[in-house]
Amino acid sequence: MVIKIGAIAASLATIFSGSILAAVPQGYPADYQKVVDAGIKEGKVVIYSTTDTKAAGPLIKGFESLYPGIKVEYNDMNSTELYNRYISEQASGGGSGDVVWSSSMDTGLKLATDYAAEYASPELDKLPKWAVWQQKAYGTTYEPVVFIYNKRLIPEGDVPDSHSALAKLIASQADKFKNKVTTYDIEKSGLGFMLAVQDDKADANYFKTLGDVAKGGLTVQSSTGTMMERVSSGENLIGYNILGSYAEARAKGDASLGISYPKDYVLVLSRVSFISDQAENSNAAKLWFDYVLSEKGQSILANQSDIPSLRNDIEGENDIDGITKVLGRALKPIPVDESLLEYLEPKKRLEFIKQWRAAAAK
Numbered sequence: 001m002v003i004k005i006g007a008i009a010a011s012l013a014t015i016f017s018g019s020i021l022a023a024v025p026q027g028y029p030a031d032y033q034k035v036v037d038a039g040i041k042e043g044k045v046v047i048y049s050t051t052d053t054k055a056a057g058p059l060i061k062g063f064e065s066l067y068p069g070i071k072v073e074y075n076d077m078n079s080t081e082l083y084n085r086y087i088s089e090q091a092s093g094g095g096s097g098d099v100v101w102s103s104s105m106d107t108g109l110k111l112a113t114d115y116a117a118e119y120a121s122p123e124l125d126k127l128p129k130w131a132v133w134q135q136k137a138y139g140t141t142y143e144p145v146v147f148i149y150n151k152r153l154i155p156e157g158d159v160p161d162s163h164s165a166l167a168k169l170i171a172s173q174a175d176k177f178k179n180k181v182t183t184y185d186i187e188k189s190g191l192g193f194m195l196a197v198q199d200d201k202a203d204a205n206y207f208k209t210l211g212d213v214a215k216g217g218l219t220v221q222s223s224t225g226t227m228m229e230r231v232s233s234g235e236n237l238i239g240y241n242i243l244g245s246y247a248e249a250r251a252k253g254d255a256s257l258g259i260s261y262p263k264d265y266v267l268v269l270s271r272v273s274f275i276s277d278q279a280e281n282s283n284a285a286k287l288w289f290d291y292v293l294s295e296k297g298q299s300i301l302a303n304q305s306d307i308p309s310l311r312n313d314i315e316g317e318n319d320i321d322g323i324t325k326v327l328g329r330a331l332k333p334i335p336v337d338e339s340l341l342e343y344l345e346p347k348k349r350l351e352f353i354k355q356w357r358a359a360a361a362k
Contacts, residue, residue, distance in 0.1 A: 025294060028122045038283035040069035045284035047074045048082050048097030050104065050191070051271065051307075052225075055249070058304035063291050070284050078222060079104030079190035086111060090278070098279035099288055101140065101271055103243070104190030106197070106340040108272030112137035113341070116274035119286060123293035126311055128320070130335040131270055139270030139336045140292055141301065142310040142320045144244040144261060144327065145195060148231050151258040154238065162264040163203060166240060167212035177216030180237040182227045185220035186356055192222070195241045195267060196356060197343045198334055202265045210359040213240070218360050232256045243269065249306035261327060268323075268333040270310055 024032050039045075049056065053076040060072045077085065079102055089096035100115075102108035116136035124132065131139030147166060149159060160166035170177045184192020200206040219236055221227050224246050230236040232254050244259065251257045273292065275285045291297045298309040302318040309319040316322065324331060334340070343349050 025122070025290070025296075028290075032122070035283050035286050036067070039281070039287045040067060040284075042281040042284045043069060044071045044073055045281050045288045046096070046098045047072060047101060047288065048086060048099070049074065049076055049101040050079050050082055051101060052076060052246075055246075055305045055307060058300050059292065059297060062296065062300050063288060066291065066296075067284075067287055070287065072288070079107060080188060080222075083107045083111065083190060086115075090115060095280060096278070097276060098281045098285040099273060099275055101273040101292075102190075103269060103271050104194055105139075105269065105272050105334055105336065106194045106344055107190045108274075109133065109137050109336060109338075109340045110344055112272065112274040115276055115278070117277040117279065117282070119275050119289065121286075121290050121293055123290055126295075126313070127293065128310060128333075130333060130337070131310055133336045133338075137272050137274045137336055138289075138293065139310055140273050141245070141269070141271045142308045142323060142333070143269045143271075144308075144323065144331070145267040145269060146242050146244040146247055147260040147262065148228060148239045148242050148247050149258045149260065150231050150234050150237050150256055152256055153234055154258070159258065159260050160238075160262075161260055162262045163199075163209055163240075164264065166238070166262075167209045170238070171212040171215045174215040177237060179217045179219055180235075181213060181216055182219045182221060182230060182236040182239040183241050184227075185222050187353060188220075188222040191269075192220075192241065193343075193349075193353075194334075194340070195269075197352065198267050198332075199241070200352075202267065202332055207355060207359040210356065214360040228254075228257060241267075245305075245307040252306075261330075263330055265332050266327055266330045268331050270334065270336065272336055 024036055060074060064072060082102055086096060100111055118135050120135050158169055160169050186193040186196050203209055224243055227239045228250050231239050247259050251259055275289055279285045295313060298311050299314050301307040302309040302314050303316055308323055311319055312321040343352055
């Protein structure tokens with residue numbers, strides 16, 4: 001009887017060991033097993049993110065299925081809230097996020113310059129060089145920035161297909177578009193500010209264009225969801241600088257919401273992520289980080305969350321290659337590098353906001 005019990009115990013140990021070993025992704029270094037074991041021992045990973053919980057849900061489910069011993073504590077915030085909370089917690093020395101994942105690329109990189117741990121992900125060679133900064137901050141997505149419009153109230157022939165066409169349409173029908181055009185509040189939304197700065201870099205006549213777009217008066221918001229809801233209802237007619245990933249996901253079930261990809265240039269955002277150098281669950285953080293960047297994680301983002309992948313080996317068309325085939329040279333990926341930090345300098349930021357206000361007040 002003792003022999004039988006011992007044999008069963010040995011068999012169970014072998015099965016358990018095999019299940020843990022199976023969690024190590026194919027092609028990863030052999031010693032990655034130590035990270036897996038340590039991550040399971042930690043038991044959780046804390047994520048601070050601007051990605052909607054609903055959109056991140058399939059990714060969280062996939063990760064917890066792959067590593068059933070690790071619970072994801074997911075904190076969904078807007079970009080400004082995330083930045084301020086993380087800074088405050090770091091200053092006080094209290095608990096904070098193990099991983100930061102922000103759509104506001106500039107403030108995300110700023111946090112990384114001060115607080116990111118250096119980490120060479122095993123997925124590094126699958127990523128574009130422009131998406132990785134010093135093996136500390138990584139781009140994780142490939143998301144075109146689009147116009148949205150109300151399909152019931154904007155005739156098909158009026159749908160703008162460039163920034164200049166958007167400006168011309170609104171300036172020529174200022175009464176129709178009075179307080180009917182929406183975009184981000186660049187003072188309350190870190191993402192909105194960053195996209196406005198990138199527009200200025202892409203368009204030599206940006207502030208003139210902005211002035212024409214604002215001829216009917218702008219309605220600014222800090223939430224993508226609010227802007228889509230108001231355009232869909234007809235309270236607003238057009239929105240610009242909207243994340244295409246969220247717009248595409250909503251449009252699947254909303255017949256009123258139209259999407260236009262500008263042909264002159266399409267900014268492409270890549271959500272910036274890093275592992276905190278003070279992470280309490282540093283091994284579980286590495287597992288999450290690598291999972292998000294992996295073919296499996298990126299496939300979930302692309303095909304279940306409608307967030308395009310920056311890899312080129314994802315099944316379907318919702319990855320960097322598929323998007324490039326459709327939009328081609330118009331695409332302008334925003335690089336994860338020091339250029340993002342230029343307008344975070346207080347004086348320069350204030351000057352830009354003042355200039356934006358003056359143009360938007362027309």
